[in-house]
Amino acid sequence: MAATCELSNILTNVMSTMYQTEESQHILCHGPLLGVQLPSEVLAHSSWYTVLPQLWTKNHVLEWISYHVEKTNYDASTLNMSFCSMDGSELSRLSRESFLSIFGPLGDHLYRSLRELSGFDDELNSLFNDISDILPIDDGSQSLLETVRFGTTLESNLSHLEDKESYDALNLLVNSSSWSDLGYESGPTSPDSLDSSSAASLRFQIPRSPDSGGSDSDIDCTDVKPTIMPESFVKTERSDCKPYKRGRGRPRKMSRGAVDCLEVKKSKHSPRGTHLWEFIRDILIYPELNNGLMKWEDRTEGVFKFLKSEAVAQLWGQKKKNSSMTYEKLSRAMRYYYKREILERVDGRRLVYKFGKNSSGWKLGEVAVHS
DNA sequence: CAAGGGTTTCCTGTTT
DNA sequence: TAAACAGGAAACCCTT
Numbered sequence A: 001m002a003a004t005c006e007l008s009n010i011l012t013n014v015m016s017t018m019y020q021t022e023e024s025q026h027i028l029c030h031g032p033l034l035g036v037q038l039p040s041e042v043l044a045h046s047s048w049y050t051v052l053p054q055l056w057t058k059n060h061v062l063e064w065i066s067y068h069v070e071k072t073n074y075d076a077s078t079l080n081m082s083f084c085s086m087d088g089s090e091l092s093r094l095s096r097e098s099f100l101s102i103f104g105p106l107g108d109h110l111y112r113s114l115r116e117l118s119g120f121d122d123e124l125n126s127l128f129n130d131i132s133d134i135l136p137i138d139d140g141s142q143s144l145l146e147t148v149r150f151g152t153t154l155e156s157n158l159s160h161l162e163d164k165e166s167y168d169a170l171n172l173l174v175n176s177s178s179w180s181d182l183g184y185e186s187g188p189t190s191p192d193s194l195d196s197s198s199a200a201s202l203r204f205q206i207p208r209s210p211d212s213g214g215s216d217s218d219i220d221c222t223d224v225k226p227t228i229m230p231e232s233f234v235k236t237e238r239s240d241c242k243p244y245k246r247g248r249g250r251p252r253k254m255s256r257g258a259v260d261c262l263e264v265k266k267s268k269h270s271p272r273g274t275h276l277w278e279f280i281r282d283i284l285i286y287p288e289l290n291n292g293l294m295k296w297e298d299r300t301e302g303v304f305k306f307l308k309s310e311a312v313a314q315l316w317g318q319k320k321k322n323s324s325m326t327y328e329k330l331s332r333a334m335r336y337y338y339k340r341e342i343l344e345r346v347d348g349r350r351l352v353y354k355f356g357k358n359s360s361g362w363k364l365g366e367v368a369v370h371s
Numbered sequence B: 001c002a003a004g005g006g007t008t009t010c011c012t013g014t015t016t
Numbered sequence C: 001t002a003a004a005c006a007g008g009a010a011a012c013c014c015t016t
Helices: A002-018 A022-029 A058-072 A081-085 A088-093 A096-118 A122-134 A139-145 A152-158 A164-174 A177-181 A196-205 A254-262 A276-285 A309-319 A327-340
Strands: A294-298 A303-306 A352-355
Touching: A058 A096, A276 A294, A276 A309, A276 A327, A276 A352, A309 A327
Parallel strands: none
Antiparallel strands: A294 A303, A303 A352
16 A cells, blocks of 8 residues: 555654664654754654653643643543643642543553653753753744644554554554653553553544544633733744744734744644534533533434533644634534534524534434544 | 635624 | 624635
8 A cells, every 4th residue: 555655664764763873862852952854753742842841831731631642542521621721830740649630541641751751861851951051942943843743643544554564663663762751652552551441432432433533632721822822822824933824714813913923833634534513423422521511402303512612612623733713613613514414503592503414423323424 | 736625714793 | 791693704724
């Protein structure tokens, strides 16, 4: 298969770079700061990985959590939302028990990852400090480093690999010591650091549309808004950050300009099959896991209600790598579904929608239609 | 490269 | 008065 071969080539290139010397691994870890050209597949989560956890902003925390949620295919709807107001300093002070309380089954994994990141290597810390002296690590400079996501690109392909050699190469890559240095310790598809309940939620996601099941993170962050968070969750739309590229959708008003300049530009492309209505459906299908975001009003009729509308919007935004998603915008997209009969109008009831005849996968006893 | 799908963003007006 | 709803318009990014 062409795609498999291509992936295999990428992996070969990445690995040949990674396994040269111990020193080169360190350079890879902090490559962007040293001006080393990294494979795009490796660069992606650079915003937080270039900064010690104690120095993380709230956005770094969100990105880090988002990474791990995505990496483990964890059902983010089960997460406690209190992490969204924490910065790295606060996060670093949490006990393991607090992690378990906030993040549930993912807590232990995150706790260990954070510890490793915090003191992952004296040599690396020393290197980091040296680099920091030369290149102040602020969100503006980090935006330079934010180009593509890593890990998920590789990992998401793992399940599609039929070529054992590529599969093994990928396993080796994702489990390599360089990843471990950064806290990426578990294999790409085995949630071995998660307990059985999280494994259960992984299984829950399997039968539905391949791309729609995995929520990234559960955020009820009314404080996660560009106006008060001009940090790394902002787009790069100015030439001093990277070549000009407009954001998706209608251009924002100029008032956001200063914020936009700092914003990390990420692809908002959603993988094929990840549609909003499927995302909503998947939140609803397992109400015991959705942390009160939404509920069924009438399951047999497909009537449902948003309980935490902004949180759902933030979650959707996370999935689409769009930190400025709001319920207002999400609801506009929902209204477009009326015409396509994916949703039906429910008059007079706020935050209530109903699945239409062109939706699927939500009815009891129904086998989800894979897209 | 063009067209179309599925949003995303903004906006104005209306309803609850 | 705020929040939600409605829907037009324009723009974006992706797939075909």
